Amino acid sequence: MKRTLSSSLVLLVSLMLLLVGCKGRESASNNAAKPAAASSNASPADNSNLAQSASANRNANTSKETDTPAPVKTLPPQLVGTYEAREIQDKGVVTLVSKIRTLISFSAEGTYSRAAQANGKIYHSDSGQFRIEAPDKLVLTIQMSGQQANKKIQSPPLLKTHKFSLSPDGDELRLTSDKGATAIFRRIGKPKSS
Numbered sequence: 001m002k003r004t005l006s007s008s009l010v011l012l013v014s015l016m017l018l019l020v021g022c023k024g025r026e027s028a029s030n031n032a033a034k035p036a037a038a039s040s041n042a043s044p045a046d047n048s049n050l051a052q053s054a055s056a057n058r059n060a061n062t063s064k065e066t067d068t069p070a071p072v073k074t075l076p077p078q079l080v081g082t083y084e085a086r087e088i089q090d091k092g093v094v095t096l097v098s099k100i101r102t103l104i105s106f107s108a109e110g111t112y113s114r115a116a117q118a119n120g121k122i123y124h125s126d127s128g129q130f131r132i133e134a135p136d137k138l139v140l141t142i143q144m145s146g147q148q149a150n151k152k153i154q155s156p157p158l159l160k161t162h163k164f165s166l167s168p169d170g171d172e173l174r175l176t177s178d179k180g181a182t183a184i185f186r187r188i189g190k191p192k193s194s
Contacts, residue, residue: 082105085184128157138161142160
């Protein structure tokens with residue numbers, strides 16, 4: 001008899017724990033599905049606001065899952081590297097540059113050097129600082145210029161302003177003179193990334 005009573009008591013306690021556990025899960029899932037329990041003295045307008053709020057939350061959650069990620073912002077191209085003149089456009093006439101080679105190198109520190117050569121000999125070079133003035137001005141501060149053997153320090157430095165544009169990938173540079181001629185340069189060397 002004691003054994004039957006003990007077994008019954010263990011069974012009863014187990015069933016009560018099981019019942020309490022199931023009730024706890026049921027109330028937790030009901031609370032998660034309902035934003036707030038509607039009380040008996042809540043007005044119909046309050047209940048509809050709660051329903052709209054819950055609907056908006058569900059829509060917001062599903063839209064987050066289906067939206068595509070925001071595009072990564074890319075930095076604008078930088079004027080760095082070595083560029084070679086390839087052609088000149090002036091009043092609708094395009095001239096390909098083949099006998100004269102002009103190279104301009106721009107550093108990330110804001111310095112530049114330019115050299116023009118014909119038949120393998122440099123006939124003009126200059127160097128100094130450069131800066132970009134928004135939206136489309138490239139200002140060269142020429143500190144030294146001349147031929148290879150006869151370079152001259154410019155005191156005070158000479159300022160030369162060009163209208164410029166740079167392709168989105170930074171590989172094509174266009175410099176336009178005051179007279180409207182545009183020199184098109186292609187990047188032939190990029191700086192080493194650190």
